[in-house]
Amino acid sequence: MDWLDQELKQALARKEPPAGFADRVSRSARSPRVMMPRWIAAAAAVVVVAGGSIAWREHQGRLAKEQVMTAMRMTSAKLKHIQGRVREVRQ
């Protein structure tokens, strides 16, 4: 073994983790938390945003449909009224 091998072994000698590391790991292992992977959280956020957007568009669509129906009902009532007046004039 040459001097560089010896130096590398010394430079890369094992180091101890911070105090209490083993206890923290053991505690975590005994009471595991449910860890949600980041991609699931991101996917859930996308679903919520997309779902909210779709629901909003559907709501806007329903409002527009109701407005069109109301306008058609009003137009129909006016047409009936006009037809009635025309019939009266002819008679």
Place this chain on the structure above:
Amino acid sequence: MEGAGWDFDALVREHQSMVFSLAYHFLRDRQAAEEIAQEVFLALHRSRTDIESPAHAAFWLRKVAAQRSIDEARRRKRRPQVALEATPEPAAGGTPGDPMLGELLRRLIATLPETPRMVMVMRYQEDLEPAEIAALLEMPVTTVKSHLKRSLALLRGKLQRRGVGEQ
């Protein structure tokens, strides 16, 4: 792991410095190394039914610690935060055990690409033979030997340019 006849807490105590140091020497970041070491042990706990023996656990811990460290380095694409030129120069012909030479070596190793860096850490931290490193990193032994040879030549060249090792 208690069910398999050995004690998880004892395994953590026995291997904590190995797992932590693999991540620490590879990433040069104590906090990241601690987080990776904790993840690795918790993963071992979750996989305890697959572990056949304490020797298997040690192999598994080395392998997973190496994989997680490489993944973290690739994710962050971390480069040494202090330029090599800013490293204190050891005395010319650095003497064995010189702490500044040790720090320079660690910084030089940190500049290696991920795979040869992990090969060097396993070789010199864990004193593993090329065949053992090859098994852990799932690569041919010849590739491990090639990484070692090239990395050592690179280090020698950089040290010689700094006047280190000319004895």
